[in-house]
Amino acid sequence: MTYKRLKWLILWTPTLTIALWEYLRHTLLLPYLSMDLGNALAPVIVMTVTATLLLRLFRMLEDTQDTLQRSKAAEAAFEEREQLARELHDGISQSLFLLSVKLDKLEHAKDPELAAETMGQLRRTVKHVYDDVRQSIAALRSEPSRTDVQWMRAVRDMAAELELGGLRVELDWQLADARLSGKEKVQLIAIVREAMQNARKHAGASRLRVQAAAGGEAAFRCTVADDGAGADPERLFAKGRYGVRMMQGRAAEMGWRFAVRPAGADDAWSGGRGTVVEVEKEG
Structure with a gap:
């Protein structure tokens, strides 16, 4: 009853x-x-x-x-675990992946100057992971609060990291701060960073383009495109592919449209190759 x-x-x-x-x-x-x-x-x-x-x-x-x-x-415990999984994936997991890339680069480095430079990058990445771990522990010990982020700094830092690994990144950001709330900024940045990281991990791309433009009233459209090998959308949403599912979950939470599709003939920038991640908010 x-x-x-x-x-x-x-x-x-x-x-x-x-x-x-x-x-x-x-x-x-x-x-x-x-x-x-x-x-x-x-x-x-x-x-x-x-x-x-x-x-x-x-x-x-x-x-x-x-x-x-x-x-x-x-339900509250599940939401907390989901949030923790997101934070671990968006921060520590991505940093550890970049650390492995730099270790591979160091292993094949023959120039002493290049090896020294890579070693410095490794130290900075390890420090970054350490800071992420400390921040996650502090967040678990304190009451939840809204995260204040410096707008676009995370994306620019990620672009710099990817370029160090040989991936050319183009940023075309025409979306003003005032058009998004604090929560929208956090969620959009997390989606963009994850899409950029996926392009580095799985696409085998040489170029990456991040675009964002404002629409009518509070609307906007953001895309992350690469010129890599592309991927089957059904495989991207398969069990165990947490990155795409988390991007989709973040967009759904905000009421945004989210799509992952192969690049087509209209995507002249990549010559019709690669994968396009789209996030759109209707006005």
């Missing part, structure tokens, strides 16, 4: 009991019961019904409330 139905039964049971008693009393029992006796029996009957039926309904109501509380607690 639903929570709402239980509340209505508890509310109406005493009223319906007394109404039924008065009906039976005046239609069937009036020749046998005096008015005084009938009035005296009314509260007794109500108390008897309450002791039998309503106590059972109250227990059912308490059980339903306990179930709802457990469900809410489980």
Whole structure:
């Protein structure tokens, strides 16, 4: 029985009991019961019904409330785990991947100056991972709060990291700060960074373009395109591909349209090759 139905039964049971008693009393029992006796029996009957039926309904109501509380607690725990997974993936996981790329670069470096430069990059990346871990631990120990980010700094830092790995990145950002709320900035930057990282990991691309433009009122459109080998969209959303699913989840949370598609003939920049990630907010 639903929570709402239980509340209505508890509310109406005493009223319906007394109404039924008065009906039976005046239609069937009036020749046998005096008015005084009938009035005296009314509260007794109500108390008897309450002791039998309503106590059972109250227990059912308490059980339903306990179930709802457990469900809410489980949902809150799942959301916290999902948020933690996002933070680990967006920060630590990506940094560790870049660390592995730089280790490969160091392994094949023959020029001592190049090796020294790569070693410096490794130290900076390790420090970045260390800072991310400390920040994640601090966030878990403190109450949730809105994240303040320096607009576009994360994307520019990611572009610089990717260019160090040999991927040419073009930024064409025509979206002003004032058009997005703080939460929209956080979610959009996370999607863009993930799309950029996926292009480096899986596409085998040599060039990457990030574009964002404002539309009417509060609308905007953002695309991340590469000139790599491309990918089957169905495989991108397969089980175990957390990056694309997290991008999709972030966009859905904000009510944005999200799509991942192979580049077509209209994508002249990449010569029709590669993959395009699109995020769009309608005005």
